[in-house]
Amino acid sequence: MLDTLITGGTVVLGDDVRAADIGVKDGKIHMIAESIPSALAKNVLQADGAYVLPGMVDSHVHLSEPGRAEWEGFETGTKALAAGGTTTYVEMPLNALPATTNRDHLQLKLEAAKGKNYVDYAFYGGLTPSNLHEIEELADAGVLAFKCFLSTCGSDEPGDFQNVDDYTLFKGMELLASKGQLLCIHAENAEMTDGLTEEKIKAGALSAYNYVDSRPIVAEVEAVSRALHFARETGCRLHLVHISSAQAVDLIQAAKADGVDVTLESCPHYFALNADDLAEIGTLAKCQPPLRYANEQEALWDRLLHGEIDWLTSDHSPCTPDLKEGDLFSAWGGISGCQNNVDLMFDLAVKQRGLSLSSFAKLIATAPARRFGLTHKGEIALGKDADFVFVDPNQSYKLSTEDLYYKNPHSPYVGRTIDCRVTRTVLRGETVYTWAEGITSNARGEFQH
Template sequence: MKTELWVKNGYVFTEEGFRNVCIKIKDGVIYTLYESEHEPFQETHVNIIDASGCLVVPGFIDAHVHFNDPGRTDWEGIETGSRAAAIGGTTTIFDMPLNCSPSITNVEKLNLKKEYLISKSYIDYALWGGLTDSNVNNSLELSTMCEGLIGWKVFMSDSGIDDFPYVRPDQLKQAMKIALEQKKILALHAEWQDEIDSLTAFYKQQNGMSERSAFLASRPISAEERAVDYALELAAKYGTAIHFVHISSAKVVEKIQEAKKSGINVTVETCPHYLIFDEEDFLKTGAILKCAPPLRPREEVEGLWDCISNGWIDTIGSDHSPCLFSMKNTDSIWNAWGGIQGVQFTWLALLDEALKRQIPLKKVLPLGTANVAERFGISGKKGRIQPGLDADFALISLDETTIADPASIAFRNQYSPYENKTFNLKIKKTILRGKVIYDDKRGEAKEKYGEFIHQKEGFYGSVPH
């Protein structure tokens, strides 16, 4: 009877870098690593996954997706979203509390969502809760709700969702206090709403300006800077652990890096679209590349890559924010839904670009593996290839290419700014707790093995090093 699983012949990314080792797995957990020439097994007693020609890296963790389940499954749904993520090498996601309907802003809605998601995901998942204008003063509800959440999500500007109102500057102080008391990370969408309102009103009246140019001008980097400055000031005052999501500007990353050096418990995420596309792409393509903050000039893209090289960016999240194509195909850019569909292509695009830039993969891989696990308190189970952790892997070939053919898109609405791009690598297999959940020849697994995962008890916001 075959009782063991081994991953053989791959080039394995470990704490010591890439190594030619075999991985022994028992009960879905990494048991040990052996140097390849010292394999202590008889092949008749084990299952073997041959990783010849592949990099074997930890399964990716995407801390920022909107899978819209329950309530808006015509936009996505965890079944299609998790399938697309698995095809892209992702084995764990943290689902945001908005764009599902209703948004997750109280205990009843959270429990309904937890119950609803059981057995629907191909990959493991955790949940964010929503701290909003409507619940920020309800400390009893929030304290009951927080158990089991990965953290709180706060918008400092309009979320675009009616039942997820943004937190005003005066309310952010209360949000900071709540997150500190509960020992939960506060994830911030940082744009200054008053500045956006003023500029939007102004640029909508500029007749000589295209709508796309006007939209870009209405959400400048200064709106990010002002929101980040204010949040950092409060985090320094209260000692709250904060995490800035989808930062689009190197200038803002540098500001956060200085705050981190001063002792503030802060980390920063950026997204693939800010590292691949620029404002010229948006001006040419339109609503499919509409997001908030918007895409930036090419010098900002280059600056973000410099930040990655410098080790100043902590995590990468897809911010997969899907919708019906009709919500993009509108007469006015102002009315189009703002969000990028890309969870399937996050790591294909990012690693391809890093390799083109000759940035070592050992600098980039932790941004979607070890750093995410460490920051959010799941490093005892996820994020590295080492004994005792879940056997979550992506097997990647650098000798093959992937074309983002529209027919291959696995999320529910088959369009993406990445479609028809060619990536000079290929995800060959995705493995979750020792089970192959995606194989490039056979497709995804028939069974859905995804489970709800919990943060380590007593954890509070470790900053990756």
């Protein structure tokens, strides 16, 4: 007897998209067939003509707990992820206090997460100038990958995250290569962006376009190039996060063709918004790297549609409303967006630009699951976890503040009409969210390592 039968949907099965029924048993995909009798299942879920896709694997999320739970905690953040169709996420080692830079700090994170996650989760470890001697122990303690910053980050608060210098980057990559660990890098040249920022502020040049110009594409490209050189020398597995420019994509693809073990991600906000939107919306759309000019955005779209971007992440980086006050240089640089990864990009990429459903599923789920070794996640196939998102392409809605599950419900997408809707999210065979009812289960997310 099956626990659950999913019927009435169009299912995305790798490169095959077809009407099919899915049988779930013990949280796993047990059967896939053209038709499965409902009498074989204890529970029947009607997809009602929606597309059934693998639940999103969002490998770039900041939830800020412990230490800054007022920005976003596990409970509110994972409700938002569930409502957006994400079933697994990997949480960054910042902006929590203390940052996840050693085994003890990881244990604090694990304790804080218990019983609060509505979807499955994993954690990064951090690489900073102060923890080279703790990297190997942290790698053995259950983190899924490591993260470092080439741009300036952190604060003077004890335990906060810090960016690396070139010595730390090189030595850290040597250590991580010896452990077979993946290093994820925020790639912007710190001296360039810090100097240009200071120049703009001193001149009183504080507009949206001034902010974009203070973090130019060349700063991203130089940092990416440096990271790729170090990866060649050390053999470290490399992933470049939130890439915002076609030039950087081209550089990474060339390195990949040359044998470097490297992947890259980008984020919905770089495709949905550009510098003109930043000028209109203001600080809610501030991020790092910044939103790019319209012509540069179109070049990035070209790379996405030609399969040159490995996957999509939210880089959900929330904060309290007061931190978004002020001008574009002084306000917090992060976008709250994880609730709208799937529907926004389905609308923009699949409906408006003709990206195939198979390619979309790989971007949101299959590629990150494989890269991070989440072997039971990321695709609809026999034996995999029964993680699904239902997307109805025939619905349309205008996003409102009331729709958001975030601790601080603000987003640059509020007021935007999205021409599809996430109607159901299923985690290991159990519905955790429906559009009609909201969050429908308890916090049953499990730690993945």
